[in-house]
Amino acid sequence: MLDYDVKYLKFKTYLNTYCPHCHNSFNVKQKDHDVIAFKAKYKNQDMDLKLSPYLDVFEVESSVPIEQDDVLEDLICPSCKKSIIDHNRPCEECGSQSAQVIISAYSKLIPFFICLKYGCEWHGLTKADERTIKLKIPRQEMPEQDQKLRVQNFMEVPYGLTTELALLEAGRCLQCKTPKCVDGCPVNIDIPTFVRLITEEKFDEAAKKIRERNILPAVCGRVCPQEDQCESKCVLGLRDNPVAIGNLERFVADYERKMDLVKIPAIKKIPNKRVAIVGSGPGGLTCAADLTLLGYSVTIFEALHQAGGVLVYGIPEFRLPKSIVDAEIEYLKKMGCKLELNSIIGNLYTVDELLENFNAVYIGVGAGLPQFMNIEGENLNNVFSANEYLTRINLMKAYRFPEYDTPKPIGNRVAVIGGGNVAMDCARTSLRCGASEVTIIYRRSRKELPAREEEVVHAEQEGIKFKLLTNPVRYIGNDINWVKGVECVSMQLGEPDESGRRRPIPIEGSNFVYDCDMVLVAIGNGPNPVIFNTAPDLERNKWGYIKVDPDTMRTSKEFVYGGGDIVTGSATVIQAMGAGRTAANAIHKKLMGEN
């Protein structure tokens, strides 16, 4: 149990409390808890006064009843009989006189002030001491599902912060005057303000603050790589661990959703301005939300039967529960955004046909063409692309086969090729689908794993094995064409390549066979060709992704904008959201400029 409990400046505490003069303790044990006892003077009478152990209200036990708004005349240490009133530091709220006590926190004695007006709850530290205490609070870890239990279910692994932990964590924020974290956020959420609102227990206002910039807080709080973004800029990170901004965002968003506080804002419609969004992934949803808020009539076209893009087909249930994505999309629909499922742009409508009916088009179709290494045996049975495996399990809910009709692939010893977040998702999913041994095969060392540290740690906790500095050469099949092993070669790291990571070089003659009955290839995705079939005039770069102007996300076609993975190649949810926002602003400017 921690010996402190901080609510921003309001100290609730079971701390030992001492006289500033004689350093004798004021704490008195009474029944089950400590109370803090003083001698007090009130209306010229001596009396005993007991303060609640939380130091936030006077619980008077005396013969003389104290009236509301009366100020105690004196507060005296029962041991040394000296007054502990501090005349230099009046209450910051009501200006009444205050008393000073000494509290111990982190084996340090710190002066602490209490307002003597009955009914006023102010008490505080000096700024410097407050800072000292904040710096001493360790980063709060989210409680998680038990490691052994969680591999048997698809429920979310972290439970999220409790209110107490969130208050404690938010209390760590130093409220910098020029906050660096905001620069680290691709959508520039006002992080210090929402964190401050948490410390003030105004969770609903904190949620509103986040929603000003981010329409998918519950999603981002879970899947953003905060350690590379906002949290990497936090000044606390220089000497210790940064504030857990992502966990706090998640806490606020979950609170908002569970308490049903999500409000639909009033929107003033701009007549006859229609925008089509292609793809309902994070980028498309952000662009759609921003434009809807600005008053445009927005229609989202989604190729699959469910909206959400990678959030529903890619990221597993135990990392991002689908009910959260559904709630966010429901919110968009309530705002007036139209959603056309089962509509493949490129096949059902061309981009030019969309332009006949819409003033502008945003393309956020993602990078959905799975890549293979083009080595022998890749078409053997039970060799899957990560996309196929995850789509089966997540979107089609094959993990609940046969209740759901989509067959669940069966693998006992599973080899996952690749070291990114998708590879971790594949590995952890296959473990939950009943595999007895899962091994990640990655060609560089652990340091270069592109996955988030959190995901790697979770995978390791769950017993996923890592064969690092190893690359597959070919897959070996049995007589009925099912995979039975993967031949690998060991690698060593050479000089850094253009990505700055050291280039892996195969060690000749180090080949060995890893026995497995399922292989999941998670080495990345390329651009999906479907949308280009009917829009050959969309200019593309040398990798086949759409070329855009990075300031406006405008493509080579007028009124057509693009963003997310179809522009950058595989990246993160929040980066796609940032692109969606940039495009929304550019579309707004463009369409307003027309008039």
Add this chain to the structure above:
Amino acid sequence: MFEIVRKQEMAKGTIIRFDIAAPKIAQKILAGQFVILRVNETGERIPITVADVDKFGGTITIIFQVVGKTTALLRSLDAGHFIKDVVGPLGKPAHVEKVGTVIAIGGGTGIAILHHVVKAMKDAGNFVISIIGAREKDMLILQDEMNLISDELVIMTDDGSFGQRGFVTDPLKKYIQERSDIKLVYAIGPIIMMKNVCKITDKANLKTMVSLNPVMIDGTGMCGGCRVKVAGRTQFCCVDGPDFIGHDVDFDELEKRNSMYLKQEKDSLLFSIR
């Protein structure tokens, strides 16, 4: 939601024809393209190539054989019922141009897909010789429709209960010997049939197109489940196909890949019966 406008049972109730109201898809879909449908919330996504389309009525026609859980579920639906999701058009359309004489070969439910292709071939001004086959008379579908759109029609049954006795490859051999003006062969049906047709036409150096039906989920190139080896290179049937030059296709691999879920399909069917 997509309404089933008309239902027709064929081949003793083992093959079903649905006309589905899907006006947007009907406007766009071309011969050789397919749709993916999902019957209900817990359903799987299955690809079905479209047999016919009525642009004015806004319907597409699918014909399928009842082989597993999903097709059995589909059979239980009647006209007026709804299918949850229908998405399309998917895949590349059949390459249709005037080449002269075309032999179109269909087996089993492959005749349904062939029907759409032959219609387009005929419209393009080709002389179309159709060879259709089935196990027995009762299993043969669309012979009247095929008769209407083909310049010549040969019907084959394995047991000789209708038309001629034998396989569709028999008259093919005969035509190749007799006619020198054949420019293209289109073969759609069971893998083994397409494989055998390709063996014959390969010898005669005749361009042959086949339509493949591998396991698929999304149908937009996203999952890669429909990988087929064509001319030594892996292709995605959903975006690169479903029509390929038959001589390049690795049919053996396709057959093995299509048997990947036999166990689960059985489990699924048993589960639904229970």
